[in-house]
Each structure stands twice: as structure tokens, then as C-alpha cells.
Amino acid sequence: MGKFKEVLGVKKATLLLLGVLILATLVISAPVLHMYTALDVNEAKIYIEAFEKATGIKVDWVRMSSGEVLARLEAERNNPRASIWFGGPAVDQIAAKNKGLLEPYKSPNAWSLDLAFKDYDGYWTGFYLGVIGFASNTKQLEELGVEAPTSWQDLLKPEFKGRISVAYPYTSGTSYTILAGLIALMGEDEAFDYYKKLNKQIHHYNKSGSACVTQVGLGEVTVGIAFAHDVIKKGVSKGYPVKLTVPEDGTSYEIGAMSVIKGGPEPELAHKFIDWMLTAEAQSLMKNWYRVPLNPDAEVVEGAVKITDVNVIPLDFVYFGQQKDRLIERWKTEIQYGD
């Protein structure tokens, strides 16, 4: 009898365990929009909160760099968990489209967008423009006795050796945009030759494209390469001793885009988000981050770097979307793991 009781005791404990496990699995949330975003956390929440307020739809979101979003979509190909990819350069979304990870949606609010700013079939829709710039720590420039770099060649100055940081082009959309721009500017082989020299100047690589701005601000590195809006928002406007320059020999740019994930759980909500994000009110919110919106009716904040203000390299996004895997492989072999 005593033995039986004890066995029962074990069973009770086991049942309890099972109960807790089942309970845990059963905690199901109400239907909401699941989102992956490549925007900075602090920025993404501006739009998401406004969207939630405007539509009453709740958004559950995860922030990742755009290379990581792409990897995640590939991993979840057979069972997508999110419905929308919000933010990050169009090139990465084109790469996703080519891998069959996206489904088309032509937003009625996108009709006025120039065809350069959206996919012909609706696989991705642009909502802002950004250009690449250099962030420099003014105090250290002074100590080193150099001017802020204004061309790609300036980055190779001996003063900057071991003092530059940038992101990995495979994790970061920013950094892939830089690589693509260099190739468009110089030609592929020449761009890789240049990058080999640049690699010797680089102190370390980051995962996220805008991370270098604060590193420059803190003085960990002297120069960072990132999007101008991130340099202004996270460096200059915060009060760091950061100066923004844009390479005069030509700079790369992005169309920040959003897209619907193929087979995602709530496509209608994703469509609603895209529609909303293209409205003038939503686009005007981008003034908080010094981004340049694509909706002509939206406000543009003073200090934002417009594409017409700088010397932009024409980029074939479709080509660079298609070539991403190959170019990344080449970059890894020749630059990251090269001698």
C-alpha cells in the first residue's frame, strides 16, 4: 500500500509537469499582425504604435538586421511565422523575392509611386530613401589633424588605420548597400581591390549597419560608414561629437522597402499596414528619424539628406538583389577571410 502511494506521488508530480507544459502551449494570443522589422527598435516603435492607434490592430514584432530577416525567412520557409517585412533596403527584399519568400501586394496607396520605388509586380513597396554617408568623431579628427573624409579614397589615409567601423555586408542591409554602391562606382574587381585596402583600415565589423554611429560618437572608432539619416539621428542630433560627410565621388543609396511574406499568417493585416505606411501622416512620422519619405505630401525634416543634394551612384537594385549570394561569398572569401 505504501509503495502504491509513493508511485502515485511520482505520477502526481509527472501529471503536474505535463499540466504545466500543456498550459504553456495553450497560451494562445489573439490574432495580431506579426512583423519582422529591420528598422532601429526605437524607430520602429514610432510607426508601430501609431499604426496600432490608428487601426486598432496589434502588432507583434521582432527587430533584426535585414540579412538576418532574410535568413529567418529562409529558415521558416515551410511555416512562416510573420506576415510582413518592414524596413531595410529593397535589395535584400529583391533577394528574398528571387528566393520565392515573398508574395505580391499592390497597395492602392502606392499607385503614385515612381516605378523605381516599387516592384513592378508588387513584391516590395518602397517608403523612404536613404543615402550612405560617413560619420566622423570631430574630437579625434582634431587630435589626428585630419579633415573628415569626403571621398572613398580618403578612408584609406594612414591616419584612419584601425579606426573605421562598418557592418558585415551579409548581416546588414546598410553594408550590402555600400558594397553594391562601390561595385557600381568602380566595377566589381576594382571594388574588391579597394575593399581589400579598406579592410586593413577597419577596426572591427558590426552586425547592424547603424551601430557604428554610436561607436564613432563614443570615440571607439573615428569613422563609421552608415546611412546619413542614422548618422544624423543617432550621432549629430543626440549631441555626440559627430560630423556627417557624404562621399563626393559618388555615394550609394537605398530604397527602404516593405513586403508581404509568402504564406504568412495574416496577409490582410500586412496589406493594411502597407497601405497605412504609405499615407502622408505615417510618412510624416519619419521626420523623427531624419528619413526622406517617398510620399510627396509628407513632411521632410530640416537637415535630412535628400538624394538630390548629393552625388548618387545609379544602382541596379534588381541586379544586386540577384547577385547577393555570389557577391557575399566573394566578399567573405576575399575580404573577411582573405589574408
Next chain:
Amino acid sequence: MYFTKQLKRIFNEPTLFITLLAVWLLLGVFVIYPIVMVAITSLKDYSGHFSWNTYKMLFTKVYFRRPLINSLKLGATVASIGTVVGFIFAFAITRVNIPGKKIFTTVATFPIVSPPFVIALAAILLFGRNGVITHDILKDSLKIDIYGFGGLSLVETLAYFPTAFLSLEGILRSINPALEEASLSMGYSKWRTFWKVTFPLSMPGIFSAWLLVFAQSMADFGNPMIISGNYQVLSVAAYLEITGSFNLSTGSGLAILLLVPTIVAFTLQKYWLSKKSYVTVTGKPSSMGILEPKKSVKALFTVILLIFTATILMFYGTVFYGSFTKLWGVNHTLSLENYKFVFDVGLEYIKDTIILAAIATPISGILGMLIAYLVARKEFPGRRFTEATSLLTFAIPGTVVGIGYLLSFNNKPFVLTGTAAIIILIFIFRNLPVGVQNGVAALEQIDKSIEEASLDMGASSATTFWKVTLPLITPAFFSGLFFTFVKSMTAISAVIFVVSGSWNLVTVAILGSVENSDLAQAAAYSYVLIFIVIIMMFLLRMLTYRFSYERKIAR
């Protein structure tokens, strides 16, 4: 025949048999299966066909060898220094009568209760190019580069020596001082008693502590991500391959390369340990404080403890201060803005994290003790394999566990991604080794005869486990619980692959802030996390005391 005899014994005890089956099923699905998936993936090329390419590359290209050598060098360095420091701490706390023990213990556990990358960040703030110490105090007179091997070793030693400390503390506490007393009364000096009695008795603990730290250092990716500079380690290489490029095959290959040294070390330990017997608790009550060293030695202990404690306090103090500054490095006006941010934006993360960790902790703890008991006390076919399997998740970098879960539980029949369950399961099985190892180490100290007495008097295996074994290993059990909770609260590398919008974690939010160098936010998040964990720690310490064997005897 031996084998049939073993089988017969199992069938004679249906409870044992059912428990074993359940344990095997759980380990099979949640430990082996994901890893097998990773292994299979590492043998596939892009189009999904079988290929040795990944492994060929691992051996033909220097860039795969370099991270391996780097990781091994780092792991061995950190494990060695960490174990020595951990032992000094544990010995001082359990054997030496010094003031401020509670403070030392509490401070030493800071690195465990906080996400590891906080230490890396503090290191940058203090020793970076523009750091408080290097730039403001030393005026750049020393060319210190915190990014790289040296910085990583420092950061990881600080982050992981407490692991060695905590596990050794448990071991030292369970060594019966009667043995030391006997040695002393037979004329041995305290020094000799230490070397001939205490030290050999704690040897299995020391070795397992070394392994714990080694494995942690090998699998760590938070610190190397931030501070490794160009010192490429395996975990980061694998992580970047997988998250950045979705090169699952290369990433998995690198991870399997990471696995090999850990498994070798593990096997060595088992082989070496099995030759010695370490039974000291033989049913007698234990007390403490026999090997009181000379004043000069005591002073030395105090100084070492003070140095490490001061360093940790300095690191955490810097981050604490940073969490109140408006803009670290530029505007040091104090404000509560960052905390306001954490409670505005991060409250949901905090809630989710606590719920998930709280569900996983007891399950992991009980399962761990159960496996430890089965492994240390029961004879059954596949015993060694069962133990090895339960310890496996520890040897595998979190990133790969995460990817393994993603690969395994994203398709039928197990669709779990996006749910709370997958995060809970990762917490449970990632932390299982701590419980198992603690349990086994504790059980190895307890003479089998106590349980045999219970069995001889007619109690079943189950009764014996609940009434005899469990109370004896309660301290180990609770320290396992504590660990699981803390590790769940601060986990990042595995869960980052499976977090969803519905279930998000504080660490993911911290990593986001850290990635963007929003240090003050990250600091505030970390302190909220640390605060929660400290509360848990005190709760568990109280519980440990309540349920511990010593107290029962005292009553």
C-alpha cells in the same frame, strides 16, 4: 548474462521503466533530434543533396581553422583562470572565517545574473579607446586594446568564474569536515590536510567546474560579438554564417567543430573521475569551518577576493551609472529617462521573460535531478549515453540549438515555432545539464549505502528517491533551479532564433540596444533584469535553507 540481468531488474520496477522511457523520449525529441537535424544539414549542399563540401572546406581553408584554434585557446585560458579564482572564492566562503562573505558571494554572482554582454560593454566603457580608465585616467599612456584576445579573456573570466565558484561552493560544502578534523587530529598540518584531503575530495568538482567554464567560453557569443574585434571565434563565425547568410551547412559544420573538443573533454573527465571514489557524506550531520588558515593566508584570501569583487563592482557600477545618464560619453546629466523607456516599451518583454522562465525552471530542475538520480544510482542499459545526452545541450552552442529547433520544429509533425512552448523547451533542455551535473556531483558525494538501506527495508526506488535521495541533494537541486531561472532570464544565443512577436524576451531587446550602442538603454534593461534575478536568488536561498538536510537534522 549481464545484459539480460539488467533488463530483468528494470522490468521488476515498472515505475523506473516508465520513467526511463519518458526520459529517453524527451531527450530523443528535444536534444538529439535537433542536433541530428543540424548534422544532416551540415552534410547538405545548397540544393539539398548530400555533400562533404562543408567539411572539406573546414579542413582546406585556413579561415575555418583559425576560429577553432582561437576558440580553444580562449576556452582553455578562461577555464583555467576562472576555475582557480572560483576555487579561491569557494574555499574562502566555505572554509575561511573572513568578514563580508555575503557581500563577496552576492557580488560574485552579478555576472551570472546579468546578460554577459553587459560585462563586455563595461569593459569598453572602462578600457576602450575612449574609456574612463584608458583615456581619462591614464591619458592614453598605455596602448591598451581591449578588443581581441586579452579583452575577451578578461571579460569572459569575469563572466564565467562565478559558475566555477557556485559549483565548487556546493562541492566544498558537501565535503564532510570530519575528514579534515581527523586529518588534523592525526597531526597533519592544515596546509597538508588541505592538499591531502580537501583538495583531492574537491577534484571532481574542480574538473567539472573547469569543463563548465570551458564550455561556456566556447559557446559564448555575446561577449565576442561585442569585443572580439578581429579575433574571430567559432561561435561567432557559426552564428554569422547562420543568421547572416543562412549558410546552414557551413554554420552547422563550424558548430560541430565546436562540439568535438567539448565532447573530448567530457569523455576525459568521465574516464578520469570514474577511477576515484569521493564518498564523504555518510549520513552524519555536517558543520563547517575547520581549516582556518593563518592570519597571513587569510589576509591574502581577503585581498584576492577584494580585488575581484572591486573589479566586478567597478564594471557594474560603470554600467549602473551609465543607465542613469542622458547620453553616455557626452552628456552625463543624471535622469530616469532610460528606466522610463524600459517600463514603457519593455514591460511586455519583461513580463514574457518572467513567465517563460518561471514555467521552465521547475520542470528543468526536477527533470535534471531525476536524470542525475537515474544516472548516478541506477543500473540500466544506455546509462552513460543517457547522461551524455542530457549534458549535450550544454556543449552545443546556443546558436545551433536555436537553429536545430528552428529546423526541427517548424515542420510537421512538430510545429512549435512562434509559440511560447518552443522557448520554454529551449530553456528546459538548455539548462538541464546544470541540474544533472549538480545532481550527479552531489550524489557522488553521498554513500550509496544510505539508499541501499532504504531499499533493503522494502522501499521502492521511487520512495527512496523522494524520501532519501532528494533531501540529500536539495542544495544541489536548488542551485540548479537558481541557475536555470537565471540562465533562462539571460539567455540569448539559442532563443534569438525562435522568439516571435508574441513572445519576446528582455535579452533580445538588450541585444537590440547593444547592437545599436544604445548603451544607457541596455544598461537600464540589464539592471531591471538583475533586480528580478536578485529577488529570485534570495527567495531560492531561503528555500534551500528551509528544505536542506542540515536543517532537518538540526530539528
